[in-house]
Amino acid sequence: MECIINLESLGTETRKKPVFYASHDLVVYKEGRHIELANCAGEVLAQVPCPPNARQYEYLDLDDALVFIFGGKDLILFDKSGEAPLSYRIETDRWGKVITKLYPSHHKNAVVFGTKVQDRVQFINFNFVNQERISQSTSWKVNGIDDVVVKNGTLYSILDSSFLVSCRIETCETLWTRFEYSLIKPKIIPYNRGLLYTCQNVLKFSRGETSDLTKIPMIQISNLIGVQDDHLFLTSNQSKNICAYNLKDKKLIWEIVGQSPILETLLVKGQKLYDIDLVLLARMKDDLSILNLTEGRSSHYFKLPGAYRMRQTADHVLVHKYNQHTDMIPGIRK
Numbered sequence: 001m002e003c004i005i006n007l008e009s010l011g012t013e014t015r016k017k018p019v020f021y022a023s024h025d026l027v028v029y030k031e032g033r034h035i036e037l038a039n040c041a042g043e044v045l046a047q048v049p050c051p052p053n054a055r056q057y058e059y060l061d062l063d064d065a066l067v068f069i070f071g072g073k074d075l076i077l078f079d080k081s082g083e084a085p086l087s088y089r090i091e092t093d094r095w096g097k098v099i100t101k102l103y104p105s106h107h108k109n110a111v112v113f114g115t116k117v118q119d120r121v122q123f124i125n126f127n128f129v130n131q132e133r134i135s136q137s138t139s140w141k142v143n144g145i146d147d148v149v150v151k152n153g154t155l156y157s158i159l160d161s162s163f164l165v166s167c168r169i170e171t172c173e174t175l176w177t178r179f180e181y182s183l184i185k186p187k188i189i190p191y192n193r194g195l196l197y198t199c200q201n202v203l204k205f206s207r208g209e210t211s212d213l214t215k216i217p218m219i220q221i222s223n224l225i226g227v228q229d230d231h232l233f234l235t236s237n238q239s240k241n242i243c244a245y246n247l248k249d250k251k252l253i254w255e256i257v258g259q260s261p262i263l264e265t266l267l268v269k270g271q272k273l274y275d276i277d278l279v280l281l282a283r284m285k286d287d288l289s290i291l292n293l294t295e296g297r298s299s300h301y302f303k304l305p306g307a308y309r310m311r312q313t314a315d316h317v318l319v320h321k322y323n324q325h326t327d328m329i330p331g332i333r334k
Helices: none
Strands: 004-006 013-015 019-022 026-031 034-039 044-049 057-061 065-070 074-079 086-089 110-117 120-127 132-136 145-151 154-159 163-168 174-179 184-191 194-199 202-206 211-214 221-228 231-236 241-246 251-256 264-272 275-283 287-292 297-303 307-313 316-321 326-330
Touching (some): 019 057, 019 065, 019 307, 019 316, 026 065, 044 074, 120 154, 145 184, 163 194, 184 221, 194 221, 202 221, 221 264, 264 307, 275 307
Antiparallel strands (some): 013 326, 019 026, 026 034, 057 065, 065 074, 074 086, 110 120, 154 163, 184 194, 194 202, 202 211, 221 231, 241 251, 264 275, 275 287, 287 297, 307 316, 316 326
């Protein structure tokens, strides 16, 4: 679901509890020793015991359900209608501990995720109702999975900051692999039937066997952020600055200079009057800056002490804090 925040009347709501998912219709949160699903009127629709290590979680929003995995091993399935939820512990000895986000599968009642068993990682297409493996990728002997992105039925990933892998998400069949001698920094971005990534502060593009290198004059790339309409957005100068680069014309469009390293970014959309623009939420140590990427300028600024992660859930943005509170930025109700 698309999230469009109101740039004319931007406000936040603080909940003094961990909120795991929020939309204008439903909210999932921790209440005491339980995790509850409630509607916008505050009526509790479903409840399950809260697993340990609830701070570490990933989720996937399906059409009629919400799938959560807490601590890499405890799965909770909430039906959005409030029917009896499903809760169980994944067989980590068999499937491994989940170490990535959750991605949609072409199969019914299934998700795709990366797991780790001892010193090996792999991707699994997993039926969360029957608790069965539908398919599994090759297993690689590496320390971990650094980044994953899915587009048009293909999964791309970075292993051990040096190994690029492309898999067919339906079957987990490996399409191609590529090794880089230099460290690959997250994030990777699918573009023009290939993959954009950065090594040694320069931009690279690969379709598997070969790669092209692009040096942007006077810019040392820190991390990639995203692409829209041939415009690549990235950070530079030790993640303090944000730049826009035209991939087609190979020209730097603009650069916003910052003072503090950016720890986390999130791309959403923002509306002002009748205009809808691409917006970046950039989290520094104790601050949140909202930038209009269409216009190349800063839009809003907030103090944000104690935050450790941002995420978009449906039409809301959640900011998780160490004190167990959650700041919510609601999107515009459609």
